[in-house]
Amino acid sequence: MALTGLEIFKQLPQTNCKDCAFPTCLAFAVALASSKVALEKCPHLSDNARAMLTSAFAPPMALIKIGPSGQELAIGSETVLFRHEKRFEHTPGLAVLIKDTLPVTEIAPKISYLSSIAFERLGENYGLDLLALENCSGEPDNFKKMVAVALEKSNLPFILMSENPKAMAAALSVAAQRKPLIYSAQSTNYQEMTGLAQKYNLPLAVKGTGLDDLATLVEKITALGHEQLVLDSGARETNQVLFDQTQIRRLALMRFKPFGYPTITFALDSDPIQSIVKAGIFLIKYAGIVVLTSDNPADLLSLITLRLNIYSDPQKPMTVESKIYSVGSPGKDAPVVITTNFSLTYYCVANDFEASRIPGYIIPVDTDGASVLTSWAAGKLTAEKISKVLQNSGIAELVTHRKVIIPGGVAMLSKRLTELSGWEVLVGPRESSGIPSFLKREWVT
Amino acid sequence: MPVKIIRENWSGKVNTTSLGVEPKAIKIGGEGALPFLYFEGEIPYRPVVACEVWDEKPNDWPDLLTAPFAGVLGDPVAWAKKCLAYGADLICLRLAGAHPETKNKSPQECALVAQRVYAAINTPLIVVGCGEDAKDAAVLPAVAKALTGKYCLLGWATAENYQTITTACDIYGHSLIASSPLDISLAKQLNILITEMGFNPGSVIIDPLVGALGYGLEYAYSIMERIRLSALTGDKMLAMPIICFVGQETWKTKEATSTSLECPTWGEQARRAILWELLTAVTLTQAGGTIMVMRHPETVSHFLAHLLQGR
Amino acid sequence: MPLFKILFLPDKKQVSISEKENLLQAARAAKIPLKASCAGAGVCRTCQVKVKKGTVRIEPDEHQDASIKQPDKAKEKSGLNKATTPYVLACQAFPLSDLTIEIPEATRLTKLQVLTYDSAENLKACPLSVSPSPHYYPVYLSLPPFSSTATKDKLSSLLVALKQKTSLVPTRVSLKALQSLAKILRPNDKDREITVFLTEDTGYPALSLEEIIPGHFKEKYYGLAVDLGTTTVVAELLELTKGISLAVKGIYNQQLLYGEDVISRLIYAQENENGLSYLQEAIVDTVNTLIKELTISNQISSSEIKAVVCAGNPTMTHLFLGLDPVDLRLKPYTVAAHNPPAVQAQEVGLEIYPQAAIKCVPGIANYLGGDVIAGIVASNMTEGDELTLFIDVGTNGEMVLGNKEWLIACSCSAGPAFEGSGLKYGVLAIPGAIDRFKITSTSTDLEVEYTTVDHLPPKGICGSGLISCLANLYRSGVIDRRGKFILAPDHPRLRILNGEKELVLVEDITISESEINNLIRAKAAIFAGIRSILQFLNLSLEVIDSLILAGGFGRYLNLKEAVAIGMLPDLPPQKYAYAGNIALKGAKMMLLSAEARKKTLEIAHKMIYLDLSEGNTFTEEFLAALFIPHTNLNLFPSLIKDKK
Numbered sequence A: 001m002a003l004t005g006l007e008i009f010k011q012l013p014q015t016n017c018k019d020c021a022f023p024t025c026l027a028f029a030v031a032l033a034s035s036k037v038a039l040e041k042c043p044h045l046s047d048n049a050r051a052m053l054t055s056a057f058a059p060p061m062a063l064i065k066i067g068p069s070g071q072e073l074a075i076g077s078e079t080v081l082f083r084h085e086k087r088f089e090h091t092p093g094l095a096v097l098i099k100d101t102l103p104v105t106e107i108a109p110k111i112s113y114l115s116s117i118a119f120e121r122l123g124e125n126y127g128l129d130l131l132a133l134e135n136c137s138g139e140p141d142n143f144k145k146m147v148a149v150a151l152e153k154s155n156l157p158f159i160l161m162s163e164n165p166k167a168m169a170a171a172l173s174v175a176a177q178r179k180p181l182i183y184s185a186q187s188t189n190y191q192e193m194t195g196l197a198q199k200y201n202l203p204l205a206v207k208g209t210g211l212d213d214l215a216t217l218v219e220k221i222t223a224l225g226h227e228q229l230v231l232d233s234g235a236r237e238t239n240q241v242l243f244d245q246t247q248i249r250r251l252a253l254m255r256f257k258p259f260g261y262p263t264i265t266f267a268l269d270s271d272p273i274q275s276i277v278k279a280g281i282f283l284i285k286y287a288g289i290v291v292l293t294s295d296n297p298a299d300l301l302s303l304i305t306l307r308l309n310i311y312s313d314p315q316k317p318m319t320v321e322s323k324i325y326s327v328g329s330p331g332k333d334a335p336v337v338i339t340t341n342f343s344l345t346y347y348c349v350a351n352d353f354e355a356s357r358i359p360g361y362i363i364p365v366d367t368d369g370a371s372v373l374t375s376w377a378a379g380k381l382t383a384e385k386i387s388k389v390l391q392n393s394g395i396a397e398l399v400t401h402r403k404v405i406i407p408g409g410v411a412m413l414s415k416r417l418t419e420l421s422g423w424e425v426l427v428g429p430r431e432s433s434g435i436p437s438f439l440k441r442e443w444v445t
Numbered sequence B: 001m002p003v004k005i006i007r008e009n010w011s012g013k014v015n016t017t018s019l020g021v022e023p024k025a026i027k028i029g030g031e032g033a034l035p036f037l038y039f040e041g042e043i044p045y046r047p048v049v050a051c052e053v054w055d056e057k058p059n060d061w062p063d064l065l066t067a068p069f070a071g072v073l074g075d076p077v078a079w080a081k082k083c084l085a086y087g088a089d090l091i092c093l094r095l096a097g098a099h100p101e102t103k104n105k106s107p108q109e110c111a112l113v114a115q116r117v118y119a120a121i122n123t124p125l126i127v128v129g130c131g132e133d134a135k136d137a138a139v140l141p142a143v144a145k146a147l148t149g150k151y152c153l154l155g156w157a158t159a160e161n162y163q164t165i166t167t168a169c170d171i172y173g174h175s176l177i178a179s180s181p182l183d184i185s186l187a188k189q190l191n192i193l194i195t196e197m198g199f200n201p202g203s204v205i206i207d208p209l210v211g212a213l214g215y216g217l218e219y220a221y222s223i224m225e226r227i228r229l230s231a232l233t234g235d236k237m238l239a240m241p242i243i244c245f246v247g248q249e250t251w252k253t254k255e256a257t258s259t260s261l262e263c264p265t266w267g268e269q270a271r272r273a274i275l276w277e278l279l280t281a282v283t284l285t286q287a288g289g290t291i292m293v294m295r296h297p298e299t300v301s302h303f304l305a306h307l308l309q310g311r
Numbered sequence C: 001m002p003l004f005k006i007l008f009l010p011d012k013k014q015v016s017i018s019e020k021e022n023l024l025q026a027a028r029a030a031k032i033p034l035k036a037s038c039a040g041a042g043v044c045r046t047c048q049v050k051v052k053k054g055t056v057r058i059e060p061d062e063h064q065d066a067s068i069k070q071p072d073k074a075k076e077k078s079g080l081n082k083a084t085t086p087y088v089l090a091c092q093a094f095p096l097s098d099l100t101i102e103i104p105e106a107t108r109l110t111k112l113q114v115l116t117y118d119s120a121e122n123l124k125a126c127p128l129s130v131s132p133s134p135h136y137y138p139v140y141l142s143l144p145p146f147s148s149t150a151t152k153d154k155l156s157s158l159l160v161a162l163k164q165k166t167s168l169v170p171t172r173v174s175l176k177a178l179q180s181l182a183k184i185l186r187p188n189d190k191d192r193e194i195t196v197f198l199t200e201d202t203g204y205p206a207l208s209l210e211e212i213i214p215g216h217f218k219e220k221y222y223g224l225a226v227d228l229g230t231t232t233v234v235a236e237l238l239e240l241t242k243g244i245s246l247a248v249k250g251i252y253n254q255q256l257l258y259g260e261d262v263i264s265r266l267i268y269a270q271e272n273e274n275g276l277s278y279l280q281e282a283i284v285d286t287v288n289t290l291i292k293e294l295t296i297s298n299q300i301s302s303s304e305i306k307a308v309v310c311a312g313n314p315t316m317t318h319l320f321l322g323l324d325p326v327d328l329r330l331k332p333y334t335v336a337a338h339n340p341p342a343v344q345a346q347e348v349g350l351e352i353y354p355q356a357a358i359k360c361v362p363g364i365a366n367y368l369g370g371d372v373i374a375g376i377v378a379s380n381m382t383e384g385d386e387l388t389l390f391i392d393v394g395t396n397g398e399m400v401l402g403n404k405e406w407l408i409a410c411s412c413s414a415g416p417a418f419e420g421s422g423l424k425y426g427v428l429a430i431p432g433a434i435d436r437f438k439i440t441s442t443s444t445d446l447e448v449e450y451t452t453v454d455h456l457p458p459k460g461i462c463g464s465g466l467i468s469c470l471a472n473l474y475r476s477g478v479i480d481r482r483g484k485f486i487l488a489p490d491h492p493r494l495r496i497l498n499g500e501k502e503l504v505l506v507e508d509i510t511i512s513e514s515e516i517n518n519l520i521r522a523k524a525a526i527f528a529g530i531r532s533i534l535q536f537l538n539l540s541l542e543v544i545d546s547l548i549l550a551g552g553f554g555r556y557l558n559l560k561e562a563v564a565i566g567m568l569p570d571l572p573p574q575k576y577a578y579a580g581n582i583a584l585k586g587a588k589m590m591l592l593s594a595e596a597r598k599k600t601l602e603i604a605h606k607m608i609y610l611d612l613s614e615g616n617t618f619t620e621e622f623l624a625a626l627f628i629p630h631t632n633l634n635l636f637p638s639l640i641k642d643k644k
């Protein structure tokens, strides 16, 4: 389990010598506890302390990279069971499965299409992360051919799926540079597969027939000296996967070595909708890679959105978008209320505004999620900012008057705001609960 | 090599709440484990689906959503029956027409609608007001009285209006929805205020005001996870089952309402919108949600299929 | 531009201003302590004055309330609005003629009770060196007789003697000292005894030889310990050879005319031309006023004051030294110097001995300064192993947790509610302030009993009174756990003003729902700060061995009530100690003891600062604390017990 700042502090020399570039040993300890600094930065550790802290800070789960450097997908290295405890670190990879039994003429366009999918969310592009190329035919040749096509048509990292070491060797002879994930080593083939993974220095997926078998296999493979692993417990049914994933994560966090790797899961139901449901659950519940068959953009869009949600940083304050929100159906003479984009502040204002039964507009100013007084104190809610919002939000086209209501807590901005924006400034109540009576008093009459 | 399975020993569990009248009564809650982790505690009941029925014809629903209810919108009784036919476990009647800005219906009118719907379906009923605190406080007591003995679930009780609604639910024997905006402390505070009025904690259902997929879903997810963890570690004031108004949130997102033409790269609207509602519900049940209030019948059937598959 | 004469009553002070300057500026010039919470933005309405003679022009102002009549539209256009009632907002009124202005009682900052430190009642005694060792100190030297064979000049032989005696070598000798030296120690002078005065600067190698006087100095000389508070400034006069305290005095900080909190003043300094120099002038004037009063009442000459230690928060320290404070407020925060080097009195304008050395107590972060560090030194919490939590319940709500090994600090901006600010009837602990309530509800009404400071008729409610009020309102069922009134709407004590519910407490003293809300937010910020700092280190409340309460409350505070509302942790009362104005005490220790000055620096180096605005721990804790006493009732076991 993670050490607290104080526990670490007890192990430090406590001289406050500053050689670590921190002002005090406690500051260093606290930074170390939240992994903001490396242990080595303190040159004065006793041997005991070093050993103790090194083992405490060994990451519970390896970080595994798939794909050529620069374009690789990094998964694993997770440290918590619940995202609110800290955050989920590495977004799991979404892979779509392509079988080598598909007619050759269809393979190329499918791969091109899959590789081209892109959605914009919050200013960034997201698409598929991996192609899962499966040797369904059992023929090494077919497999190799498909892999060659994929190499040509796509820049995505691959998962090469075959139980047959020969087929795998054939595919790797052309695709090893792409640094694919080898899927999979099983009890029957693990020696050859491990050999291949070692030869090309590639990550290797280990597939067990349950958790016990998986742990055994992992021990055997690590004994052979290979450590870049991805785990598959073999489960496919939703609740079994959930059980296995939960156990693997819990055991990994308790530093059970064989499970200290990211996992791969498969959502390959015949019912297309149910398979997306499954994929969604696996994304939420600890999978490092989710393999599916769908190439429907609606499916991928929803899964990618879900993944973005769950893997966002929960330590960031909750914010709402800075734009015009309407309450009821406001007309040209409706009041305009300014607040901050801290979601709780916004919701309070919106609720109380609604309670007034007077239709109008709310514009939250982007204050990095700080409340009114905090953002004022930190210079994030200024007359300049509000004036810009009045100019750029388009509110001037929605209302004919030029009156803006600002929170009572920042009444002192009113003068300057009038100067800057030319709008008449009304100072609203300090607490949002005063909005209804304020509007009735100041606006309606 | 045998792996030592880790089982948490939880000290608390979620309250069990019963809605409706036998033989059609529905029980929810009672979980002594994290969602779907059957190996480590009791999970006696599956999550349930409530379908939304309005007292008035909604005017901002996209065609995709009104189509399955063609001919029954505006007729809450027929609409409710249709929902049951589509497989809903229970009905959530929304008194949208009570809103002062729409029809501003009187409490008596509202109570009558609720009574008629219940009489027609005889299935556990959720009744929510129009979302305007003061009006809900006026409407719900009348509804509560009209539905005496039917053990319904009434909402929304908020920090502003909980007193009247709590009193009414207490007198007429209903459960209530305690609604607070996306914060574990606010949720707990409201539960304390309500139960300190002498209301049975076992009849409170938490509404954390969830967000839809892509619109703050993750906040709801974590808050619900934390509520469940608190319940399991013995916090009685957070041991209430959770209701999620999934449909209401989903069907205002761009992803659910934009047509295939408007957003060609997003795939077909029908698939996209259903998945949006479905994945929102699935994610929230993974976080501990118990009653999913949904809108589209197709979502309902996929969701139920998913739940039943897992059993 | 013509100047108008403005006469202020009842002070009878007169100043001249132009038509472009408003009456608040005139009051500033006249140094009359007015209430001006919003620093002249025209929104707080605390600066009302009465025009007795003459005419004024009122700035067009949309926020006028009924008490001040709207200027009529036609005149508004001409820009020449005459006020139609004699009461105007000083900050919005400009002279059109000579004026006589009366400042009503309500607008004036009332006389102040000086908050001093408690005489170490609950605190362990602080170790002071046996004899005082101020940073401006005399060294007596007896120089060898003049010898023409030695080529040494006077200064060199003086320095040799100094080194022999003290092993000190000054880094600088003042011209004034040299001038004195030239006049004495003449070749045939028999008397070769002199006293030199040295200034040391903690944290810096500087050692300055400031003064040389003939003979063995046996007179008295004086020093000043100053608490540069945001609201009040308190100074203690000490005799430095024996280390005896002569008197303590406190007055309002004249900067109050530029806004009541540090942020308003920071903004004022940033946005107004010469803003910084006005603010500096205001605080220096404040200290000079104190100096004058102290020296007169003790019959000493101000030029005998030669050493000063000032403890202030970073904003006050910056403004006092005339340092541009803009970077204090905006990210990435930075301060000019955590440990500002000692300066001379004449450089800042203190009217004492011009070369007197002024040292500001070092701070560690933009919102954690010398006032807190001084408090920590005086509290002695860094001496032992036991874990102490130091809480300064001021506007900024600073707290420090630690022991001899480590220290961690944060500041939780509780807001000035407990100083009475933002509340219609909130006051500081002035005579007549209600400091304690007992409210019981009867079948039809409430029974309200109270006590006031100095048993005078009630004027308002001070911080401890507000805490008591909140605790009583909840206990007697007037408000619920969120602070909302739950009385029947027709309750005789409830009334609605401007659409808001307020409760009549005593005569015409009321408290409204949003004021209650303000108090709850303030208490929540303090508790959330405590929880956040503990959580940062994964500690529980129970591990705290002792708590030191510094700042405005002192012993007026009823601990039980502070716990009942959830402001302070529910820990055994014997763990609590009241420290009063411990910043002043720390400044005094530093003035008298080299050891204490050294310790201050050590403490500043050891302490780390936790920025609560990072991450969301504080926000979560804050929301959880917006409840009486707290959302997690288990944190207050004694209250649960009491209920049963």
Ligand code: SF4
Residues within 6 Å of the ligand: A012, A013, A014, A015, A016, A017, A018, A019, A020, A021, A022, A023, A024, A025, A028, A029, A041, A042, A043, A044, A045
């Ligand atoms: S280098 Fe080590 S001993 Fe020195 S301050 Fe940093 S943590 Fe402490």
Ligand code: FES
Residues within 6 Å of the ligand: C024, C035, C036, C037, C038, C039, C040, C041, C042, C043, C044, C045, C046, C047, C089, C090, C091, C092
């Ligand atoms: S109105 Fe605030 S100072 Fe004049």
